[in-house]
Amino acid sequence: MGNTAQGYKGSDDYIASRPLMEIVNVSIVLGKPLVIKGEPGTGKTLLAHSIAGALNKKLITWNIKSTTKAKDGLYVYDTVQRLNDARFKDKDISDIRKYIKLGKLGQAFISEEKLVLLIDEIDKADIEFPNDLLNELDEMSFHIPELDEEIIAKHRPILIITSNSEKELPDAFLRRCIFHYIEFPDEEMMEKIIKVHFPDLETKLMREAIKRFYWIREVEGLRKKPSTSELLDWIKALTLGGISVDKISSEIPFLGTLLKNEVDTERFVKVSSGHGTFGFKRRY
Amino acid sequence: MFTNFFFTLRSKGVPVSITEWVAFIEALYNGFFQSSINHLYYIGRAFLVKSEAYYDMFDEAFQEYFGGIKTEGVELDKVLQWLENPLHGLPKMTPEELAEFQKKLEDFKKEHNIDELMRQFRERLKEQKERHDGGGKWIGTGGTSPFGAYGYHPGGIRVGGESWMQSAIKVADERRYRNYRNDIILDVRQTKMALKKLRELKREGAQEELDIDETIDKTAKQGGEIELVFNRSRENTVRIILLMDTGGSMLPYSDLCERLFSAASQMEHFKEFKYFFFHNCIYQDIYEDIANYKRIPTEKLFSNFHKGYKVVIVGDARMAYSELFDVNGCIDYFYTNDKSSIEWLLKIREHFPHSVWLNPTHKNFWGHYTVDSIGKIFPMFELTIDGLKDAIKSLTARARRPVQN
Structure with a gap:
């Protein structure tokens, strides 16, 4: 491609794997939405922030909730306000434009510059939600019947969509996107990530903590495996508490920061106090 | 180009549609893949596979279609070249020598930590710029450095025919996405996802959704005096x-x-x-x-x-x-x-x-x-x-x- 050289290459505070970088660049060049899936804490949302930062673009975030409707992202016609204003003579209600407010998608479309639009946790909404946006994302335009106006994107925004896979996304929607599943980082990647957050951390402590962390993740039958953010919290607690390296290898202090579920803690204690390598896989 | 790969994918159960295939081919012709098999694997997958549940099947298909092609990892391909064709054949060893090696191996395991060894290997990989044969430090053939092929370091790291770092064929070969397959496992999260489909929406519960049509109707009937009408929201x-x-x-x-x-x-x-x-x-x-x-x-x-x-x-x-x-x-x-x-x-x-x-x-x-x-x-x-x-x-x-x- 050649021009990836000036494309996205990760940023100071975000470590992206090489395939991910390439995929981000391809999606930017082709103007296709990029769907990012992965375990919680693998940095899906941060990716959009990092892209915006690295390419020096503005970021618009549309956080999706269970009640979000596709239309909310385009525009909202505040009928009740207008109706209410109509009762009093002091306000001019003849201009319908005052009551039409563009949503996040609409704002991104009318922007004068190319920007990054993050649709965060799209799977939180109703199953049909992504399908309702198909046409708008495809054509990068939508129609406001109240004004009989067409809102057309001046610049195709760089569109990043994250999903926690709570619901599966519709096929028709996915067909138009580029998809990447962020794997849980391996130990080396994790080392890099931690170094970004704790540049002064002692290497020995970090490696021991990482080793323990992956060991806990391998315990079978955990309801919720600890993720990157939990590891970072844990390391923070370890450094603040001044825990020595030996102590981490012999016991696990502040287990509560890693396992937040009573059943998991019990399960873990049972396995780790138990009979050797019975409950979990060996790593090497 | 690669049309048979499309059919290989389909036959392995990856639901690739024509739209996706065309997008992939377009990207291919636009030169996004830099004629590299790693690009083909990662970016191709981003175009063709839309759920991690199918990653494993994609790996299978990729392995079947491109498996015979030699990998050319970013730096490791060079390493592999260095390791090919040892300069001199393997020296013959007597059983006594072998036993001695065995002993050395045990000692080595006692002294060295596997983690540490891997780390050194990576570091050395970064430093090393050329082929080495013989010698005790660098990655090469026939030597006694812990790293390399055809050499004699007890318990060292062997760099085999394939690289382990990001190489597509290797990743495909590992089939590390096996656990994401739909037809095999059933974990709590996936089960919840499936159960979410189980729903019947009916209007029940508190009246908190504004019914605009009804509101306008009522308001008009009352000559402009606003009457808000609320409806029950839909619930499962x-x-x-x-x-x-x-x-x-x-x-x-x-x-x-x-x-x-x-x-x-x-x-x-x-x-x-x-x-x-x-x-x-x-x-x-x-x-x-x-x-x-x-x-x-x-x-x-x-x-x-x-x-x-x-x-x-x-x-x-x-x-x-x-x-x-x-x-x-x-x-x-x-x-x-x-x-x-x-x-x-x-x-x-x-x-x-x-x-x-x-x-x-x-x-x-x-x-x-x-x-x-x-x-x-x-x-x-x-x-x-x-x-x-x-x-x-x-x-x-x-x-x-x-x-x-």
């Missing part, structure tokens, strides 16, 4: 009864059933979720606890719950012929039943037209007379993600009369 009205077998033959599947159970009980969007247990088969009593102490009469199912409830029965449906068909056939010695189990099952099916049976055993093992008989009363599905989806489809479809003969 699904009510579920889960009946689980706790019999001995279910023991191997207890983990699986537990996952289904915890997923179902964590679901917040069911209107109601009731669960009961039974032992091997259902007679006049069912139990509120797994240990089968708190018994309640099965009749209560019919009196307490109306036919709108959806019933999911989980069990292997395998038992002795008498347990299902005979009066007093229950396996418990102290338990007598004056109605055979099959009668109870028919009654349940009759009262709850929306009911399914989930069987944790594989379909291939269903050829058993009690399984067959129960399968004729309840639609039976495997307890896998795909089976669960089908079961949910059947639960939400219009009730059909049970097939009987």
Whole structure:
């Protein structure tokens, strides 16, 4: 491609794997939405922030909730306000434009510059939600019947969509996107990530903590495996508490920061106090 | 180009559509892949595969189609070249020498930590710029450095025919996405996802949604005096009864059933979720606890719950012929039943037209007379993600009369 050289290459505070970088660049060049899936804490949302930062673009975030409707992202016609204003003579209600407010998608479309639009946790909404946006994302335009106006994107925004896979996304929607599943980082990647957050951390402590962390993740039958953010919290607690390296290898202090579920803690204690390598896989 | 890869993908079960394929080919012609197999793998996958559940099948197809091509990893291909064709053949060793090596190996393991070794290997990889043969430090052939091929360092790291770092063929070969396959595992999260499809939206609960049409209508009728009309918002009205077998033959599947159970009980969007247990088969009593102490009469199912409830029965449906068909056939010695189990099952099916049976055993093992008989009363599905989806489809479809003969 050649021009990836000036494309996205990760940023100071975000470590992206090489395939991910390439995929981000391809999606930017082709103007296709990029769907990012992965375990919680693998940095899906941060990716959009990092892209915006690295390419020096503005970021618009549309956080999706269970009640979000596709239309909310385009525009909202505040009928009740207008109706209410109509009762009093002091306000001019003849201009319908005052009551039409563009949503996040609409704002991104009318922007004068190319920007990054993050649709965060799209799977939180109703199953049909992504399908309702198909046409708008495809054509990068939508129609406001109240004004009989067409809102057309001046610049195709760089569109990043994250999903926690709570619901599966519709096929028709996915067909138009580029998809990447962020794997849980391996130990080396994790080392890099931690170094970004704790540049002064002692290497020995970090490696021991990482080793323990992956060991806990391998315990079978955990309801919720600890993720990157939990590891970072844990390391923070370890450094603040001044825990020595030996102590981490012999016991696990502040287990509560890693396992937040009573059943998991019990399960873990049972396995780790138990009979050797019975409950979990060996790593090497 | 690569058209056969498309068919390989399809034949491995990756649902690639023409749209996606065309987008992929376009990207290919636009030169996005830098003629590199790594690019082809990662970016190709981003274009063609839209769920991690199919990553494994993609790997299989990729392996089959491109597997024969030599990898050219970013730096490692060079390393591999250095390691090819050792300059001189392997020196012959006597058994004594070998034994000595064995000893050295043990010593080495005592002294060195595998983690540390791997780390050194990577560091050295960064420093090294050229081919090495012989010598004790660099990665090369025939030497005594811990790293390299065809060399003699006890317990060192061998760099084999393939690289381990990001190389596409290798990743595909590892098939590390095997665990994401839909047809194999059933974890709590996936189960919850599947269960979310189980819903019936009805307007219920508090009136908090503004009904604009109605509001305008009313307001107009009152000559402009605003009258706000609210409506009930739509809610899921699904009510579920889960009946689980706790019999001995279910023991191997207890983990699986537990996952289904915890997923179902964590679901917040069911209107109601009731669960009961039974032992091997259902007679006049069912139990509120797994240990089968708190018994309640099965009749209560019919009196307490109306036919709108959806019933999911989980069990292997395998038992002795008498347990299902005979009066007093229950396996418990102290338990007598004056109605055979099959009668109870028919009654349940009759009262709850929306009911399914989930069987944790594989379909291939269903050829058993009690399984067959129960399968004729309840639609039976495997307890896998795909089976669960089908079961949910059947639960939400219009009730059909049970097939009987």
